[in-house]
Amino acid sequence: MTSVSTRRVKALPVIIWGYIIWSLVPVVIAVIYSFNDGRSRTVWKGFSFRWWFGDKYASVFHDPSMRHAIVNSLVLAVTTMLIVTPLGLALAIGSHRMKGKSAAAVQGMTSVPLITPEIVVGAALLLTFTRLFSGIPLGYPAQLLGNVTFSVSAVVVIVRARLVSIGSSFEEAARDLGATRFQALRFVLMPMLWPSIMASFVVVFATVIDDFVITSFLSAGVDSETVPLRIYSSVKGGATPALNALATLLVLTTFTALTIGVFGLSFWRKRHGETGGFKAALADLTRMGE
Amino acid sequence: MNKAARLWAALAAPGAFWLLFFFAVPFYAVACVAFGSIDPIFRDAIPQWNPLHWSFSEFGAVFSSVTSGPLRGVFARTIVYVVSAMIMSFAIGFPVAYYLARHAGKRRMLLLLLIIAPFWVNYLMRMLAWVNLLSPSGLFSRFVGMFGIHYNWLDGSPITVILGLVYGYVPFLILPLYATLERLDWRLVEAARDLGATSRQAFRVVTVPMAKAGVAAAAVLIALPMFGDYYTNDLLSRSPKTEMLGNQIDYYINNSSQPQRGAILVIMLSTLLLIALSWYLRSTSKIGKERVR
Numbered sequence: 001m002t003s004v005s006t007r008r009v010k011a012l013p014v015i016i017w018g019y020i021i022w023s024l025v026p027v028v029i030a031v032i033y034s035f036n037d038g039r040s041r042t043v044w045k046g047f048s049f050r051w052w053f054g055d056k057y058a059s060v061f062h063d064p065s066m067r068h069a070i071v072n073s074l075v076l077a078v079t080t081m082l083i084v085t086p087l088g089l090a091l092a093i094g095s096h097r098m099k100g101k102s103a104a105a106v107q108g109m110t111s112v113p114l115i116t117p118e119i120v121v122g123a124a125l126l127l128t129f130t131r132l133f134s135g136i137p138l139g140y141p142a143q144l145l146g147n148v149t150f151s152v153s154a155v156v157v158i159v160r161a162r163l164v165s166i167g168s169s170f171e172e173a174a175r176d177l178g179a180t181r182f183q184a185l186r187f188v189l190m191p192m193l194w195p196s197i198m199a200s201f202v203v204v205f206a207t208v209i210d211d212f213v214i215t216s217f218l219s220a221g222v223d224s225e226t227v228p229l230r231i232y233s234s235v236k237g238g239a240t241p242a243l244n245a246l247a248t249l250l251v252l253t254t255f256t257a258l259t260i261g262v263f264g265l266s267f268w269r270k271r272h273g274e275t276g277g278f279k280a281a282l283a284d285l286t287r288m289g290e
Numbered sequence: 291m292n293k294a295a296r297l298w299a300a301l302a303a304p305g306a307f308w309l310l311f312f313f314a315v316p317f318y319a320v321a322c323v324a325f326g327s328i329d330p331i332f333r334d335a336i337p338q339w340n341p342l343h344w345s346f347s348e349f350g351a352v353f354s355s356v357t358s359g360p361l362r363g364v365f366a367r368t369i370v371y372v373v374s375a376m377i378m379s380f381a382i383g384f385p386v387a388y389y390l391a392r393h394a395g396k397r398r399m400l401l402l403l404l405i406i407a408p409f410w411v412n413y414l415m416r417m418l419a420w421v422n423l424l425s426p427s428g429l430f431s432r433f434v435g436m437f438g439i440h441y442n443w444l445d446g447s448p449i450t451v452i453l454g455l456v457y458g459y460v461p462f463l464i465l466p467l468y469a470t471l472e473r474l475d476w477r478l479v480e481a482a483r484d485l486g487a488t489s490r491q492a493f494r495v496v497t498v499p500m501a502k503a504g505v506a507a508a509a510v511l512i513a514l515p516m517f518g519d520y521y522t523n524d525l526l527s528r529s530p531k532t533e534m535l536g537n538q539i540d541y542y543i544n545n546s547s548q549p550q551r552g553a554i555l556v557i558m559l560s561t562l563l564l565i566a567l568s569w570y571l572r573s574t575s576k577i578g579k580e581r582v583r
Binding site for chain 2: 012013015016019020022023024026027029030033040041042043087088090091093094095097098099102106109110112113115116117118119120121123124125126127128131132145146148149152156181182185206210212213217228231232235236243244247248250251254255258278279282283286
């Protein structure tokens with residue numbers, strides 16, 4: 001009996017390392033091939049920076065359409081992040097404190113986007129922007145509105161988890177000491193919400209810069225092409241390793257944002273005497289707390 | 291309404307109205323397109339904004355195509371692909387999450403980071419990686435070619451599409467599974483073992499009931515996007531032989547002049563998922579009740 005269960009436990013490390021290799025090695029190979037000296041994404045011809053910046057026309061740093069896609073991606077991710085974080089923060093605080101039927105309605109409406117496939121949201125918004133709110137042109141404006149709509153709920157989830165863990169005692173203490181409700185909110189609750197605001201910034205940035213479906217449904221041709229759209233449209237053609245380099249750049253951007261987030265959050269926790277540190281910071285960003 | 295209630299309502303208002311205008315209204319717009327009419331000359335959809343004048347004839351036509359026409363294959367394929375991909379994802383994801391939660395020991399942090407990594411590698415980058423490997427001159431094709439296996443992986447192969455779905459979504463399954471398993475009270479399992487249960491019995495009688503709700507939630511979390519997936523299929527196959535529901539929606543809404551069909555398929559997909567979700571909610575509320583008892 002024991003031998004069976006120990007054998008089973010011994011098989012598990014093999015599975016886990018097998019999984020890690022299977023999930024990461026293809027990506028690592030794709031990154032390596034971005035340094036290929038040849039024109040092919042599959043046949044290795046030696047190491048070079050040709051497709052990163054060596055080639056004056058077709059490398060990531062010189063190809064105008066790739067540079068354009070990078071700028072579009074960054075602009076979309078940063079602006080979405082700046083709009084959606086305050087919007088979601090206010091919605092989370094308000095709906096957390098509201099009572100009765102209206103509270104239930106608002107909370108219900110915030111949780112529906114979390115369980116709706118992106119294709120449904122993308123299709124619905126496309127039909128709306130082309131037939132009902134036709135003042136909103138496809139391209140960047142529609143992509144911005146679509147990404148804000150799809151990320152609001154994520155911010156609410158992050159902030160609400162923090163609100164639950166803070167509780168109401170600090171605000172009550174401030175009220176007892178003579179603070180108005182607004183002052184208690186502004187000077188007591190807000191500073192304690194910082195980690196969730198940081199986490200929202202990072203999660204929204206990383207989600208939007210990686211977003212494909214909504215951004216693609218609401219795009220208006222090459223002008224509003226982002227990096228994921230560019231990858232999608234060129235994967236099947238005879239694209240050069242510059243495409244691998246572009247995708248690598250995207251992954252690096254996401255990872256940089258997340259690293260800043262993890263270290264920022266664990267630094268904040270340490271300074272404010274909260275436990276959990278690195279692991280809690282990681283959990284904030286992967287929504288594992290849910 | 292007292293002062294406090296007004297403050298909270300004012301805070302919630304911008305976000306709530308945003309969701310009303312850009313989430314609830316668009317759903318209504320989908321229905322208005324689906325149940326509207328078609329321009330006789332340009333074949334474009336004319337939305338019917340008044341629900342009293344909705345026409346269900348086109349919906350009926352699409353529905354009969356699902357039950358006994360060309361769309362039947364698409365629906366069946368979607369369900370078969372998603373269910374197979376889910377089973378494989380669990381076969382891979384559960385042992386990984388279980389080991390990470392229970393036996394990882396001092397390596398846990400490193401393993402956790404390595405397992406979180408693909409979660410944040412762009413989905414299209416991960417698909418690009420496999421397209422490169424599976425293309426006829428790719429490393430994987432050349433590798434299996436050495437064993438005499440010559441197969442065109444990227445030309446409408448259901449195996450590639452299903453494995454692509456597994457590869458794409460398994461990271462999104464592992465993390466919530468891990469979070470569930472890590473929070474379980476494993477002392478109860480030890481207690482069962484101390485009281486004479488075999489490890490298999492303890493797993494079945496103690497672990498499974500405790501983990502059921504979290505596992506079901508994780509399953510829903512990957513099933514929903516899989517049902518709406520079209521890009522995995524497009525990148526790894528782009529063949530009518532493997533077409534799924536998402537591909538049809540993408541085609542009708544984005545590439546054809548028949549958005550009405552697309553809108554109808556969106557409604558059908560949403561209904562399908564709603565049925566699955568309500569089944570899930572009912573079973574989890576049952577689990578909650580069992581636990582109280």
